[in-house]
Amino acid sequence: MATDSQSPRAGTKQLGSQADLYAPASPILELRSVSCAYEPTRPAVRDISFSAREGEILCLLGPSGCGKTTILRAIAGFEPVRSGEIFLSNRLVSSSSGTIPTEERRIGMVFQEYALFPHLRAADNIAFGLGHLARPERERRIQEMLQLTGLEGLDRRYPHELSGGQQQRVALARALVQNPVVLLLDEPFSNLDPDMAGRMRLDLLALLRRMKTTAVLVTHDHDEAFAMADRIAVLNHGVLEQLDKPEVIYHLPATPFVADFVGQADFVTGRIQHGLAHTELGEFPNTLGSAEGTSVVVMIRPDDVHLIPNTSAEPRIVARQFRGSENLYAVRLGSGQIIHSSARSTSVYSEETAVEVRIAATHTVLFPADLISPQTGGDTDSPASRAGTGPG
């Protein structure tokens, strides 16, 4: 199922060579076949392998309970690994035989609820891990961090006197001031309101780029992952489903789960005939190389579907959802299957309009038909369609 569990860089092969240009021989962070012990309270992860290059922002994306936080905590050294190894800067830090304590790993971490020390002022929170430095040097670093994170003038405040966004920036400053080998962020935007989260995302991205920080970010929000990540690792039930650049994850998902989780997707059934996949929406190239006569499904994204009103056509519009910048139409095909189409917000068709459906896809994604369960088969309650209604 997982296309990437064997080789950490397999994903970049199909994508093109641009990412390989700055790939050094040794990655900053490397996980080799990591599995974490199962406890009833925490999701297990199995056989996870990936690596992060210097300055790269890697996103662990998946639904809650998929094990993404467990992986992050294993990297931090809070979670023992049952098998496999974790390397930080080529140093073995976690294996089944032993764990190097967190404080010796040189990692920075931004906790989901920030975990700012309530008994210390903002500046003292930031200075917390700098005890080994001389006072002037410490002061200089704090001032620099305050400036970088836009916290000037707030250094004397206690955590409860700061807003959510300010608290997050203090947490970030506290982690970054130590020049960590890798920065770990656990759902850093989940406690902020959506507007604030959007702004903080841009600020954080700019800051990480400027400091050339290697970062691993955990999130359940695919928009956040798309906006932030150089590469995304999609996880489900503790297994790595796909690891690749955001564009590839979106356009060429490796599994139906990925297809559905990172955006709205419909799955149209078809059959291989004469080397092509025949569906009621037309023919598609047989990218799977499946044998003649096998059943397949074609993944269709709403933005690849165009509607042309045509009174003699069979498909009918059954619902319209206005989303500001676009209209999302639900269309019932002749077979009764529902597919979705996004159109400009100015083109408004009423329900029951007969439309001709045209597919203009740059990529064709086929899956064997038996991989599609009713759950991922494009019903409106799937996580992706819910996430799809979010901003962006």
Add this chain to the structure above:
Amino acid sequence: MTTTRPHASGSLQLVSLASAALILLPLGYVTALALSADLAVWQRLWATRIPELLLNTLSLAGTVSLLTLVLGISTAWLITRYEFPGRRVWEIALVLPLAMPTYVLAYVFNYLLGFGGPVEQLWQSVAGPHARIFSPQSLWGATVVMALDTFPFVYLLTRSALLSMNVSFEEAARTCGLSRARTMFRVTLPLLRPSIAAGTALVILYVVSDFGAVSLLRYQTLTYAVYQQMTGRSDNTAASILSILLVALALAFLLTERWFRHKSRFYQTTGRYRISQRMSCDGLTTSWITAYLAAVVGASFGIPASLLIHWSLSPEAQAILDARFFGFVWNSAVLSTLAATAGVTIGLPMAYLASRKPTWLNLGCLQAAYAGYVLPGPVAALAVLVLVLNLTPFMYGTAIVLVIAYVLHFLPVGLQSLEPALQQITPNLEEAARTLGVGVRDTWRRVTLPLIRNGFIAAWVLMFLQTMKELPATLLLRPVGFDTLAVRVWLEASEEYYQLAAPSALLIVLVGLPALALLLSRDWRAA
């Protein structure tokens, strides 16, 4: 309908105001008495008694709080951070000392640490026949007794702070490069500071207002001196001056406790957090921990309780279990019932008005009711005595005076159960009943009362049990020949009739256990 509402709440208002007056009036009389005293009396007291009493009181408070800090924090740490066989049993056993009134523990330790007592014999068998230990009737004796009795306050507050602490704080410290040990000193203990401070302030408040232990151990503190002025010298003026000093001292520590408790709210994480995982122990660690906890619980509860049982079964004790003894039980029960009933009757309107109509006046009445907190037993007795002598001298020497003093003293205990019970039910429920066409009185009967029933019962039981073991006010105000269990324990123990005091003491401890269970069920957070 439009006429019932102002009427109903108007009469409630009246009850509430009258109760507040009843509580503040005695206080006012004592203050007036102290302030109107001849300047010479003040000067005499300043020159003779006060420096010594203040020094004694404060040094006892200091030594006790140090010892309770060590005992309370260490036990709370072991219970919350380690997993070992029997942990849950110890977790509860560590609270048991609270069921033991200080005068009971003091009388047992008077025997244990006394001249030729078991501890001294044990010590002599080790250190030679002429070795001596410190006398129980000293600062150190009082310290041991008070600390063993009050360390559960620090234990409970530290324990619940440790249980509700977000482990992310400690993890964040680790990601900043701190080792496990340094994390404890730089993050965990500082985060516990407000809870520990609140617990310590509570301990000091307890020490400052204690009468039972210091009187049996003959250690001169302010509270004991108030009692002596009233009985030995019948000098109410001098007693009132000492009382004012004592109330000021108690108030200072009460405010300290409130302030730290308030501050500790900033230290708690709201929303989602994870608690720390307990470390599992090997056999050796388990036996060390168990030995330590057994020593603490044994000294503070196990050994005293077994001694009480042993003494109660002796022939001397069996001989006094006659009609006279059950007369004392009856006296205690009647007084406690009266006090508890009067307390909830007065407390409920106050708490209700303060939660539903939080006007300045209603909140003020409620705060007045909490005055009992800073009134040590002898001071409460003095206040009521002065009031009765001035206004209604015919009531002097009757049980009514006692009941008034109990209500004044223990109303805060009852309010602490009533207030949260009322706050937990949203006014919407009562308003919903009104929209369904039910009147004010029926709403009370059919909605409010059933919902606050548990808090109401808890308030009654707690006031009943507190009155049951009350000592100084009872000693000072009881009608002639009217003894309660607590008074009997104290009288027999003062004469060192250990066996004769045991049955009454044992009964008081047994009756105290359900009160403890009730108190704990309120904020016992199982992990």
